[in-house]
Amino acid sequence: MMDILEKITNTVENLPTLPTIYSTITEAIQNPRTSADNLAKIIATDQVSAIKVLKVANSPFFGFRGKINTISEAVFYLGFNEIRNIIFALTVINYFAKNTIVKPFHPKDFWAHSIATGIAARLIGASLGQSNLENYFLAGILHDIGKLVLLQSAKNEYAKVGELVEKQKISIRDAESEVLKINHATVGHALALKWKLPPTLQEVIANHHTPSKDHPDAKIIASTYLANNVVKLLQMGNAGDDVVPRPNPVVWEVLSIPNGFFSKMLDQLENDYQYTIKTMLTER
Amino acid sequence: MPSLISIDDLKNGMVLAEAVKNKYGQVLLAKNAVINANHPKIFRTWGVETIMVHDDNVAKPQATFNTSLVASVRQGLIDRLQWEPMLPQETDLLEMAVNSFLRRQPITTKIETGEEEAE
Numbered sequence: 001m002m003d004i005l006e007k008i009t010n011t012v013e014n015l016p017t018l019p020t021i022y023s024t025i026t027e028a029i030q031n032p033r034t035s036a037d038n039l040a041k042i043i044a045t046d047q048v049s050a051i052k053v054l055k056v057a058n059s060p061f062f063g064f065r066g067k068i069n070t071i072s073e074a075v076f077y078l079g080f081n082e083i084r085n086i087i088f089a090l091t092v093i094n095y096f097a098k099n100t101i102v103k104p105f106h107p108k109d110f111w112a113h114s115i116a117t118g119i120a121a122r123l124i125g126a127s128l129g130q131s132n133l134e135n136y137f138l139a140g141i142l143h144d145i146g147k148l149v150l151l152q153s154a155k156n157e158y159a160k161v162g163e164l165v166e167k168q169k170i171s172i173r174d175a176e177s178e179v180l181k182i183n184h185a186t187v188g189h190a191l192a193l194k195w196k197l198p199p200t201l202q203e204v205i206a207n208h209h210t211p212s213k214d215h216p217d218a219k220i221i222a223s224t225y226l227a228n229n230v231v232k233l234l235q236m237g238n239a240g241d242d243v244v245p246r247p248n249p250v251v252w253e254v255l256s257i258p259n260g261f262f263s264k265m266l267d268q269l270e271n272d273y274q275y276t277i278k279t280m281l282t283e284r
Numbered sequence: 285m286p287s288l289i290s291i292d293d294l295k296n297g298m299v300l301a302e303a304v305k306n307k308y309g310q311v312l313l314a315k316n317a318v319i320n321a322n323h324p325k326i327f328r329t330w331g332v333e334t335i336m337v338h339d340d341n342v343a344k345p346q347a348t349f350n351t352s353l354v355a356s357v358r359q360g361l362i363d364r365l366q367w368e369p370m371l372p373q374e375t376d377l378l379e380m381a382v383n384s385f386l387r388r389q390p391i392t393t394k395i396e397t398g399e400e401e402a403e
Binding site: 055058060065066069230233234242244245246247249252257259260261262263265266270271274275278 | 287288289290292293307332333334335336361364365367371372373374376377379380381383384
């Protein structure tokens with residue numbers, strides 16, 4: 001039998017490179033002569049993603065309340081980077097959602113958890129006055145991507161991970177380490193490297209369970225860590241376990257969250273979540 | 285405060301906070317109109333997906349809860365988490381979750397605001 005670690009490494013190596021639309025768009029954005037209309041044309045070549053991009057662009061958290069009617073308007077109002085991240089998130093969701101995965105979570109519930117984390121991370125980032133909120137959103141959506149790689153490469157063993165979580169009420173990360181000798185943060189980081197994601201996203205994926213004070217990306221890592229725990233606490237979607245640890249006190253130092261922030265955030269988080277899972281997770 | 289909701293969540297009796305227009309800018313339904321059962325179908329036909337309604341019509345915690353229910357939801361959460369809040373931020377997190385889970389309680393366990401407390 002092939003060693004599990006070998007299988008996982010093979011899977012990461014054999015995963016397709018970044019979806020072409022992402023690299024085409026990234027190249028276009030890097031070209032200073034690209035206009036909003038040029039970019040809109042590239043996006044419109046894929047009709048299905050164009051419609052979804054429009055729906056997401058009208059999400060309540062962007063504040064345009066259904067007023068964005070065309071891709072050009074979406075690019076104009078939201079900006080190149082935001083649009084690129086939305087398309088990338090939709091492409092990755094679509095890529096992995098096709099695989100039939102049964103245990104320990106349904107792909108829809110997995111993505112609901114991830115999208116909720118993205119929304120919560122964005123709200124936390126916004127309260128800190130961060131300007132690159134599109135990265136907070138994408139970091140939240142991709143933080144657990146390693147779980148899908150593990151599922152794909154070691155389906156039977158991952159079912160055992162699920163059983164262990166259920167039986168011993170431990171975190172899925174601990175169960176992964178016990179059964180597979182590797183965890184989803186490490187595997188997700190390998191995929192992020194292969195996909196040449198921006199370094200900040202690589203760091204969030206690798207460290208979303210281990211926030212620290214001294215990391216150059218400490219704020220976005222701590223925000224994603226906290227967002228992950230907030231949405232698990234609220235049972236939005238399913239991350240594969242129901243373990244919500246007492247937050248690592250480091251995040252309070254890094255983020256200086258204002259008093260009563262979470263209670264105030266709840267309404268918006270729940271509204272944005274309902275809207276966004278509908279737009280990002282429906283088939284068409 | 286008005287809120288944006290999906291037309292899938294429209295309910296009879298909700299009041300529009302903004303006129304609903306089609307993509308040509310024609311008004312389909314004026315501001316302050318009251319939603320009835322036919323409206324969602326019309327909006328769908330015109331490709332309208334979201335609508336601004338007055339907040340008090342959106343399902344929000346319009347009820348208060350009796351203290352024993354709040355206490356039992358809170359205790360249930362603490363049992364699930366296996367830690368008790370100590371820092372103010374931790375208390376805030378827990379209270380946020382208490383509120384969220386109270387809203388999910390069946391309507392019969394709520395006490396409507398303004399009514400006498402029945403305990």
